[in-house]
């Protein structure tokens with residue numbers, strides 16, 4: 001029985017007995033440590049896979065628990081290898097299972113057969129998680145040498161010059177911060193002056209033409225923008241001139257036609273507008289009506305055709321006269 005209680009007997013001497021367990025001659029793990037002198041600790045062990053007992057040939061399912069004798073039997077590098085010796089619960093046989101740190105699994109050593117239900121990734125189209133092929137030969141020494149030579153060349157030809165260039169650049173930029181700052185501030189001051197002058201010029205233009213304050217004027221130092229603006233200005237000017245000349249011509253025609261019609265109307269004695277519109281079909285003076293109509297047509301023609309219209313009147317006049325006469 002383990003020393004659960006904290007009763008210290010009268011003959012207990014802490015100098016002589018380091019602990020209560022030592023005083024009673026018991027291990028702290030109690031009965032489970034009864035074979036501790038042989039390096040065996042009794043633990044609860046659960047079967048990690050299905051097995052068949054080697055003695056009674058019964059199937060024992062995964063997850064059945066046993067009081068197993070746990071023993072360290074070796075090392076894989078620094079990892080201890082343990083063996084678990086269990087007594088079959090259906091017969092008197094014993095079987096032994098070991099850990100396999102190399103493959104991170106358990107193996108049956110004796111007294112039973114393991115049911116092979118391992119998932120093989122390679123068999124199922126995957127990759128082996130643990131490469132434990134003992135027949136893998138040593139690495140090709142020439143290939144390894146070639147690889148290291150290529151790496152050395154890359155270091156000498158690419159990496160070292162690149163690092164040196166970066167170092168030089170860094171030195172160049174961080175050697176004299178005062179001069180850099182001065183140069184930078186000087187440039188900022190100049191730019192600020194230019195910006196201010198431009199802003200003032202824009203303000204003046206906006207004030208002169210009554211443009212909105214928020215309107216952003218394009219910078220005039222661009223040749224393309226200048227040329228575009230000039231072209232637009234010339235087009236606008238041409239259109240204005242054409243409009244003006246057309247208006248002037250119209251006014252001139254009206255002035256030229258109007259004074260003549262009253263005299264001819266007075267001579268004919270018929271209605272002014274009807275005689276002018278209906279031309280020769282109406283009664284009265286056909287010659288003066290025809291003349292008024294021709295003049296009106298000429299004015300309209302020259303108005304629509306511009307300067308070229310002036311060359312055409314003789315032909316037009318003839319055809320118009322012909323037409324008028326036929327009707």
Ligand SMILES: [Zn+2]
Nearest residue numbers: 053056088091
């Ligand atoms: Zn058995």
